[in-house]
Amino acid sequence: MIMASPDKQQTQKNQHFSQALRHAIDGIMDIIYHEPNMRYHMVFAVGALLVGVILQISRMDWLWITLAIFTVMLAEFANTIAESLTDLITHGRFDPLAKRVKDVAAGAVVVAAVFAIITGALIFVPRLWALLG
Numbered sequence: 001m002i003m004a005s006p007d008k009q010q011t012q013k014n015q016h017f018s019q020a021l022r023h024a025i026d027g028i029m030d031i032i033y034h035e036p037n038m039r040y041h042m043v044f045a046v047g048a049l050l051v052g053v054i055l056q057i058s059r060m061d062w063l064w065i066t067l068a069i070f071t072v073m074l075a076e077f078a079n080t081i082a083e084s085l086t087d088l089i090t091h092g093r094f095d096p097l098a099k100r101v102k103d104v105a106a107g108a109v110v111v112a113a114v115f116a117i118i119t120g121a122l123i124f125v126p127r128l129w130a131l132l133g
């Protein structure tokens with residue numbers, strides 16, 4: 001689960017912006033590689049972007065779609081952070097507070113996904129309906 005830089009096990013502060021950016025990219029690659037849900041979110045995001053291009057949605061609609069995509073992804077980041085910190089503290093030992101943290105974090109992803117579904121439906125369904133009608 002944890003991706004340390006292969007060259008050294010750094011624990012001190014980053015010295016340069018490029019070093020900080022490299023670690024941030026490590027984090028993004030880690031969540032894509034280890035969290036299947038993040039990959040599902042990305043597939044849905046690409047699908048929404050393709051449909052948006054095909055239907056030539058407005059600039060305002062693009063803003064809503066972009067907001068929905070990033071909201072879901074940020075919720076998944078928060079969920080993964082909460083899970084990792086919980087596992088770091090509990091080492092697999094059952095704790096009711098750990099359950100609460102993980103369940104609430106997972107709930108945040110569900111709420112974000114519902115927002116994305118509503119946003120996509122409001123933007124795409126009327127246009128698809130008009131195409132079929």
Ligand SMILES: Nc1ncnc2c1ncn2[C@@H]1O[C@H](COP(=O)(O)OP(=O)(O)OP(=O)(O)O)[C@@H](O)[C@H]1O
Pocket residue numbers: 035037079083090092093094095096098099100102103106
């Ligand atoms: N240490 C723990 N103490 C108590 N309950 C736990 C603990 N670890 C996990 N759980 C319970 O098991 C569930 C599943 O845990 P898991 O770590 O797989 O989270 P998850 O949200 O399903 O993960 P992912 O988002 O990667 O699918 C949690 O939602 C929580 O209810």
